[in-house]
Amino acid sequence: MGATAITNASIFDGTGAEPYGPAGILIEDQRITAVGAEVEIPEGAEVIDAAGAHVLPGLIDAHLHLFGIPGYDFISWAMESPMLHAIRSAIEVQEILGAGFTLIRDCGSDNSLQVKRAIEEGKVNGPRMRAVGRFIAETGGIPDLPFIRLEWMQGPEPPGFVRLADGVGEVAKAAREQIRGGATDIKMGVTGGIDPSFIRAESAWTGAEIEAAAHVAHNVGALLSCHSNTLIGESCIGMQRAIQAGADSIEHGYWIDDETLEMMATHGVTWNPNVGYLSRAVERADDLGLNPVYVERCRMALDSYADTLPRSRSIGVKRAIGSDFLGTPADPHGEEAYELEVQTRLGLSNMDALVTATRGNAEFFGIDDDFGTLEVGKVADLFILDGNPLDDVRILQERHRIKRVMVGGETRITRP
Ligand SMILES: [Zn+2]
Structure with a gap:
């Protein structure tokens, strides 16, 4: 599989940090090899323009x-x-x-x-x-x-x-x-x-x-x-x-x-x-x-x-x-994703719910070296979301907002 680059995105990386952007993610051999404001895109890479959208860990x-x-x-x-x-x-x-x-x-x-x-x-x-x-x-x-x-x-x-x-x-x-x-x-x-x-x-x-x-x-x-x-x-x-x-x-x-x-x-x-x-x-x-x-x-x-x-x-x-x-x-x-809505209603912050559903669950399974955050070296399991879930986690339930889902850098679901 050749390289894939996601560009112009706001990145929610799952570490607990606020989203940042516009930024890009480079994926090679199923893993994230670069992420941030300055990502060099190799020639021949597939480029996915995520302008206006957020990229989150799966x-x-x-x-x-x-x-x-x-x-x-x-x-x-x-x-x-x-x-x-x-x-x-x-x-x-x-x-x-x-x-x-x-x-x-x-x-x-x-x-x-x-x-x-x-x-x-x-x-x-x-x-x-x-x-x-x-x-x-x-x-x-x-x-x-x-x-x-x-x-x-x-x-x-x-x-x-x-x-x-x-x-x-x-x-x-x-x-x-x-x-x-x-x-x-x-x-x-x-x-x-x-x-x-x-x-x-x-x-x-x-x-x-x-x-x-x-x-x-x-x-x-x-x-x-x-x-x-x-x-x-x-x-x-x-x-x-x-x-x-x-x-x-x-x-x-x-x-x-x-x-x-x-x-x-x-x-x-x-x-x-x-x-x-x-x-x-x-x-x-x-x-x-x-x-x-x-x-x-x-x-x-x-x-x-x-x-x-x-x-x-x-x-x-x-x-x-x-x-x-x-x-x-x-x-x-x-x-x-309704689970996140109810957990926030009962006391979790949006950030806590999102981090627990990504990095936290990866830590629970003991697989956080490979999964749960968007950082260099991690497996590229991620999705592109139209909207900011930190404003309201309920948007995760609006299916039309989930534009692309990738597993190991491979696009498995796309929506117009
Ligand atoms: Zn059960």
């Missing part, structure tokens, strides 16, 4: 699910073939890429490892992917489907997106199955969920079971991400057990007490709250006929997050950003 969504779900009926969906889910997901990942996301992490799905592979083969036009494969749960824990017969649920590939495992040996085996299938991270549920069918203060995992998953994950450089939903005043014991057993992140954890936040800071555990899907459920509750108990718990989770955020900052807990969008009519894929 957005990273650290938590979503490629469910390939057509509606809001999770039971019918769970009974469908994962092949059908994969076909739907293969289309949805293109929507996500077209929204400026150049890296996503699937946090539990029955088809994401296959979709990830098809993207890597160049057969599907999607973002880079990390994926956990199936979500490991103990029998009866989140996200087991207790209304489905147990013998259908136990085994490597049951309905839904779970892999049930009980005891140290089975947990290790379940984690190894995901790694074998191409998972980059491992996911476990350590407390209940927002959905009323999953309300439980904490899971029944033993520390040794969580340690078994951490051992398998860390042996191959994967992260152990632990799902935990706690609302104001609820027990944080499940999270504490996970932190002590080697978890790398708490997913959700809407309300976290100070003692647990201190433990997270000490152990370097990242907090990856996901508030976009909660807010969408509240907004679209009537249209979708959602269970009022669920909707009320979503509201409580948003309040819980707003309570935890300032304390997490003063204690110095690392944060990531992920939408937890599933692709239902409440949270269609391609609209993941």
